Every structure is written in structure tokens, then in C-alpha cells.
Amino acid sequence: VLVPIWGLVEMAFDSSIRGWPLDFRLLPKEFSLDVFIKAWENPAQTLSFLGLLQNSLIAAGGAAVLSVAFGASMAYAFARFRFPGRRPGLLALLVGTLLPQVALMTPLFVLLSALQIRTTLLGLVIVYTAFSMPFCVWNMRAAFQAVPKDLEEAAFLDGASLFGAFWNVTLPLALPSVAIAALVAFIAGYTEFAMAWLFIDSSENVTLAMAISGMVGATGASWNLLAALALLMSLPVVLIFFLLQRYLMNRLLIGGVES
DSSP: OHHHHHHHHHHHHBTTOOSSOOSOOSSOSSBOSHHHHHHHHOSSSSOOHHHHHHHHHHHHHHHHHHHHHHHHHHHHHHHHOOOTTHHHHHHHHHHHHHSOGGGGHHHHHHHHHHHTOTTSHHHHHHHHHHHHHHHHHHHHHHHHHHSOHHHHHHHHHTTOOHHHHIIIIIHHHTHHHHHHHHHHHHHHHHHOOHHHHHHOOOGGGOOHHHHHHHHHHSTTOOHHHHHHHHHHHHHHHHHHHHHHHHHHHHHHHHHHHHO
16 A cells, blocks of 8 residues: 555655656655646646646535535434335435446436536536435434434423424534545545546636546656646645544544533
């Protein structure tokens, strides 16, 4: 696991690489930060790194927010209520997680084209939300089921509404699982590029993952520039992960004390 990552780091700091790397090195032959400067200022033809990052955060962040918002309400319904079609609905969501994304390319292409949002970041947000929702629903459903119903019934006796009991009792106790679902949905959209290349045809809406994918297939691509851009792309995800990790640990400890 670590050796390819170290090779990526070595390439990013080695300014002697021209085109393809010819051998594997433990240390850069010509250590330099010039590659990172170039990756920051002009990694793509029309956008800077911040422009690419902004598009990636809009697509992935929007998908994470929608997946959690809609998925939480659906997961709570599946966890607490009994209604016709409950089991077939859960099975349909499970089948949705098993289908390869490429199988849904054509219907999504037709649907988003009919809505005239195929080439926009909004269309990409909807696509990523559709792929992340099944996992979020199943993950949060298990978390909501683990919350004792007695706590909600106690809230009802205190005058809380159904939404109030969910918002003030169930959701805070299930928050670690909700955060995990949001993180997984964000990473899935942040690193995806195959579907994005199908829908996005404007250079202004290119994401970081699309830019890196384009470098791999480009003639005369600079692989040290690709490595530097990949490392810069990983920094926001690493930062979000550590922030959520600390928050999750605090929530788990607080929940243990309060219970």
C-alpha cells in the first residue's frame, strides 16, 4: 500500500522527470517545489487548482449533503415504520448498490438531457447523489434501529412532535453513522471521473479527478505534474477525515457518558 504512495510523492518532488518515469527511485534526483507551483497555478488549460477544487467540492459536497438529507428521512422511515412495500423498497436499494455505474450511463444521459442540466455541475450532483443514496440509507437505517424507541417515546410524553423527537433525540445519537455516510458519499463524488467525462463538456466545469484522468491519457503528459496534482487533491480529503475522526470520537465518548 505504502510503496506506490511513496513513489507518487517522489515523482511530485522530482523535477528531473520528463514525460514518463523510467525507473523507481526512493529519493528525488532533483528535489524541487516548482512542480507544485505549476500544479497550483496552471494544472489544466483554463482553470487553476482552486478552480478545479471548487468544482470538485460543489459536485462532491452537494452530493454528500443531498444523500444525507434525503437518505436520513428515508432511513428513518425504513427503521421505525411498517408500511406496504417496505421490504421490496429495501431490496431495490440494495440492488442499486450492486449495479455497476456504467449500466446507468445511458438512462442518466437521456434523463439529464431532457431536463437540460446534463452539462452542468447540478446534473453531476444529482448523478453522484443517486449513486450514494443506497449506501447512506442502509448505513443510517442500521444506526436509527440501534437507538432505543423508549427514548423517542419519552420525548413524545414531554410534548415533542415526531420531527422534534427525530431531530433532538434520534439524530444526535446516530450522528457518527450519519457523518460516516456523508464522508463516504463525499469521497465517492470527489474521486469519480468516468461519469463526469460523459456528462461534462465545458472546460469551466472540469473537476480535479477529471483533470488528473485527462493527464494520464494525454500525449507528452508530465507525470511529476500529475503526481503533484494528485497530492494536492488528497489534502482536502485528509483534512476532512481528521476533522470528522476527532468529532466522531468526541460524540462516541459523550454518548457513552450520557447514556
